[in-house]
Amino acid sequence: MHIERLETKLxxxxxxEKNQNGEYTSLEDFIxxxxxxIETLQILIIIExxxxxxxxKHELQIQAFLTIDPIHPVMIIFPTLTPEKNLQALNAITDTN
Incomplete structure (x- = not known):
């Protein structure tokens, strides 16, 4: 995996961590x-x-914000998506079913 602009320690x-405790099972598990x-996490999301x-990616970005700061979530506007698609993405992330 090619990781640019990440701190060497990270x-x-x-x-x-992966070698010691196994594969990451989800974004939330990774976090x-x-x-x-959040800035470094966004870089990782962008580089897939x-x-x-x-x-x-847009689903992961929303999930990242909601996981890192669930009390003060930041709503991200994705200009390439319609408002309905943004709402669908948010609902997919926050659906507890």
């Missing part, structure tokens, strides 16, 4: 196991580091 921690800020989740 770039070492990600595979070490729980790796101390990471979470392909294994089979979720689209």
């Amino acid at each position: 770039a070492q921690l990600i595979p070490e 729980k196991r790796i101390p990471i800020g 580091a979470f392909r294994f989740t089979r979720k689209q």
